[in-house]
Amino acid sequence: MVATPTVLEPGALPPGAAELRSRVREFLAETPFTARCDSWLTGADPAFSRRLGERGWLGMTLPERYGGHGRSPLERFVVIEELLAAGAPVGAHWIADRQTGPSVLANGTEEQKERFLPAIARGECFFAIGMSEPDSGSDLASVRTRAKRDGDGWRLHGTKVWTSGAHIAHAILVLARSAPRSDDRHAGLSQFIVALPDERVTIRPIRGLASEHHFNEVVLDGVFVPGSMVLGRIGDGWRQVTAELAYERSGPERLLSTFMLVRLLHGRAPDAAARRALGGLTARLWSLRQASLAVAGALARGDTPELPAALVKDLGTRFEREVVEAARAHAGVEPDLGSPDPLARALAESVVQAPGFTLRGGTNEILRGIVARGLGVR
Incomplete structure (x- = not known):
């Protein structure tokens, strides 16, 4: 018997999302940092993390009683989408904010919640x-x-x-x-x-x-x-870990690790072939974003969308690698980590990280097996 898959509604952002997005952009414009591809993994700056905590942009979905801000996963989606699109150095707090905080909230003792959650929200406690x-x-x-x-x-x-x-x-x-x-x-x-x-x-x-x-x-x-x-x-570790992986696998970071390349290439597309490639990437990115947003909406409703999260991670990380290949074909520059050209630098950063895109957080083969079992076809 084939299982009925979880049906997710298309993602929609809450009222106030545009104003929140503007505030994040203003913060990024006035805050000095070195932008880079794959910044949620390779860009760790504890001082930057603390500044985000001061603005209430860490621990956003945690209850106020534990130092959080009681906001929805969709509001958090807006903030992290802007941070990732800018290549901001969010790697220090990323794991604690993304998944450990929600896991401690769901499974932890009162002592654990009081010890760790306020510090995570302040940007003062990082987890691996x-x-x-x-x-x-x-x-x-x-x-x-x-x-x-x-x-x-x-x-x-x-x-x-x-x-x-x-x-x-x-x-x-x-x-x-x-x-x-x-x-x-x-x-x-x-x-x-x-x-x-x-x-x-x-x-x-x-x-x-x-x-x-x-x-x-x-x-x-x-x-x-x-x-x-x-x-x-x-x-009960297996149940806890699989619930935690829904947070790990479905966020914008699974689509936006190479977004800087898309943005930089947009300003330099030298010919019609490059523009066609860029248009195709942009269209796919938008559809994948809607899928990721739908998972965030499910999390906001209290669901645990493990299968859709696995699918978003599979499709998103393949897309990220395709962005690298398109940039190599059409950017007209050689990848160079030491180049003053931001496109050459971003391309080099992406090239060395790309082999890991479809491995970290679960290989694509494992993810497809999870989806197949969930649908009852394996």
């Missing part, structure tokens, strides 16, 4: 997520990091890789196996909040093609986690 592991790819159910009882807490042993921002994070949310494997591969997984730095946590850089540092290997060598820092219920 410890999901991926060596030799596991996107198969989170194959997690080998172990959590063993130790008095009133737990000891964690294992290694995480591709851990964005761990070197500047104040804490890492670790998915670990808290019970022996069983026939149910998704059972026995739990989430633990590990405060950083810790002498039993070793963080090693994983450098990219241009020697940039945003990924890390994180080794957990018996780090102690008190029982008060278990997120949610022991054994």
Whole structure:
């Protein structure tokens, strides 16, 4: 029997969105920063994050009682869309604001909410997520990091890789196996909040093609986690993680990592072929934006649109790579990280990051499997 897929209404922004967008643009125009492609991953500036927090643009959807601003995911959509389109350095707070904050709100204890959420909203607490592991790819159910009882807490042993921002994070949310494997591969997984730095946590850089540092290997060598820092219920980690991934996979960052190239190419399209390519990219970007906006609307209604989020991530990250190829074909410049030409620089930044677009946050093959299972055809 084929399952009935979740139906999402086309996205629509709330009243006041235009005024909010204007305020963000004014802030960006008066705030000095170095714009870059893929800024939500590679552009980390803690001072910039704190300035956003001062303006109420972090923790926007969190309740006011926890230092948030009680605004809708659609209002947050407007803010992050402008930040990403400008290439602003939002990488330091990105994970905490995008997914850890909502996850702590949904699953955390009162102590955890009071400790972390106000600091996230101020831009003073950054999180990393410890999901991926060596030799596991996107198969989170194959997690080998172990959590063993130790008095009133737990000891964690294992290694995480591709851990964005761990070197500047104040804490890492670790998915670990808290019970022996069983026939149910998704059972026995739990989430633990590990405060950083810790002498039993070793963080090693994983450098990219241009020697940039945003990924890390994180080794957990018996780090102690008190029982008060278990997120949610022991054994409920898989449900919590899959709900969290709806936030990770569906936002504008899955469409806009290479938007600077579209904008810069628009000002330089040298011939009819370039203009046709640019027109096609713009049309596709608008349709993908509507899909992402529809997921944000579902989140605003309290839904957990895991399948549509996976689809947005699949289509969006493929689009981002196609933008790079179109720019290489029509920009008329060579990629050069040291060039004074912003188009040559942005092209170089995109070229070195593009191999990861369809890998991070779940490979496209894994995402298509999730969609197929959700539709009952696999």
